[in-house]
Amino acid sequence: MRRHLLFIFAIIFLFSCKKDNTKPANNTNTDQFTVSFASATNTNVTDFILTGSLQVTSASQDIEYGFVFSSFSDPSIYQGKVIGVGKSQKTLNYNYTLTDLDPRLTYYCRAYALQNDKVVYSSIFTVGKHSLAITSVSSDTLSSPDVLTIITNFKNLTPTDQVSIYLGTTAINVSGTNAADTSGMIYYVNYPTQLPSGVYALSIKLNNIIIPYTKNITLLAGKWTDVGQLSYAQVVIPHETFGFVKDGWIYSYRLLVKQYPEVTTTQFIKQNIQSGQVVNLTTFDSDTFIFGAGIVYEGNLIHFIGGEEYDKHTTACVNSHYIYNTDNDTWTKVADFPGTVRTGAVTMLYNNKIYYGMGYRIGDPNNTNSAEADRNDMWTYDLQTRQWQQLAATFPQDGRSHSTYFSIGSKIYMVAGYDRITPQHSTWCFDAQTNTWSQKADYPGPGYEDDISFQFGQYGYVGVGSYETSGGPAGVNNFYRYDPVNDKWIRISTPVYTAFYMIAGANGQSGVIAGGFAPYGAPQDIYVFTP
Secondary structure: OOOOOOOOOOOOEEEOOOOOOOOHHHOOOOOEEEEEEEEEEEEOOOEEEEEEEEEEOOOOEEEEEEEEEOOOOOOOOOOOOOEEEEEEEOOOOEEEEEEEOOOOOOOEEEEEEEEEEEEEEEEEEEEOOOOOOOOOOOOOEEEEEEEEEEEEEOOOOOOOOOOOEOOOEEEOOEEEEEEEOOOOOEEEEEEEOOOOOOEEEEEEEOOEEEEEEEEEEEEEEEEEEEEEEEEOOOOOEEOOOOOEOOOOEEEEEEEEEEOOOOOOEEEEEEEEOOOOHHHHHHHHOOOOOOEOOOEEEOOOOOOOOOEEEEEOOOEEEOOOOOEEEOOOOOOEEOOOOOOOEEEEOOEEOOOOOOOEEEEOOEEEEOEEOOOOOOOEEHHHHHHOOOOEEEEOOOOOOOOOOEEEEEEEEEEEEEEEEEOOOOEEEEEEEEOOOOEEEEEEEOOOOOEOOOOOEEEEEEEEEEOEEEEEOOEEEOOOEEEEEOOOOOOOEEEEOOOOOOOEEEEEEEOOOEEEEOOOEOOOOOEEEEEEEEO
């Protein structure tokens, strides 16, 4: 494939006219002439056009003119390569093309004029030493299916020049180029799916010259695929979305508002992840929306416990317990949770018991004594006896709010959030077998508020979320995988958009995120992560 490269080279004038160090003993030549070096223009990476000028005042015979160059700093016709261009007795300009130079080296050139034993030189002119370089890249971490942008300082390669780009020892395909940037050629490289995730050295091979980049490139594991959008026909109030993922379907409960005149209602649907098929489902209350409830999967029965109830512009925490049957699209209300109301609780199903706790309570506008407070207790709900029991073990620090969680086996992993008003990146593990909490490796992501999570295999996945700035929450889209065996977080591929309060869940051996709220509106995209 042919390339046209632009690049910057250094040209330095050393303003001194030097004579040859070896002078003849008996010089009786009275002809008058001088020579000057006008310019050195590169035509590609390895070639230069040298331009000189012979000025003749008087000449009784021909004067030889040309150039001399070498890799040492004081070239002469006795020390260096001599390029004779021609002979003349008149003033003229002349040029010569130097070819096949190594652009990484410096060459010293000057024009000369010779008649018998009389030689004169121009000032020394320096060419070469271009320091070919990859000046920058779009990112030193690459997620599939991202494109890596590589910016160089190359200019004007000929069609015969060969350019290859390598990650490690593997040549990767170039998807496009851009020669319009005056600083140098730009290359575009698709995520190399033939390579496993890891850290690789980036380099460009130009003909036989290897140009390395100063930093390594990290290929992040996994791939996010856009599979469609959630289906909604009405304007959505920001961030009022709740749902879960089960058996290839996204179940989405949303609070909707029709405008002119304003009418608030709820909608519950399921949408097939692959086909996009949408099925309208039954809401438990057409006027009431519950957000932030603890969700627990018990086969075809989905438990919704606690959360925030939104009813005619009033929001307050509740302790209700609803069970949704995915087989027959029915809702059943069972006895309320007996503990303190809360939203954002952590949950798990283990050994035929629901584990439910932590979270935080928001203020009830109808009760001035219900200021927001983080919770640090843990409860169980026995699916056989339908009885709640508070566990003796409590979280060893102040409670957490706006955290996320996932469960593996007998353990709940609670990640990030707030310790009252202090942002946290900690990871805590509750073990149902021992009823104890233990601290694990800190979550390395920049977001600490309302991250999303899912779990499949033996790993937990956490990402997106936000952090507070003076202008409000700022969204992030980093994603990480947690290995509980080695207590280690590893960064993985990044979703292509950022939102708050997204639906997230596992679908077999893949993760799904959808919907949410962002500063620019309510996105409806559905993305699937495969490891």
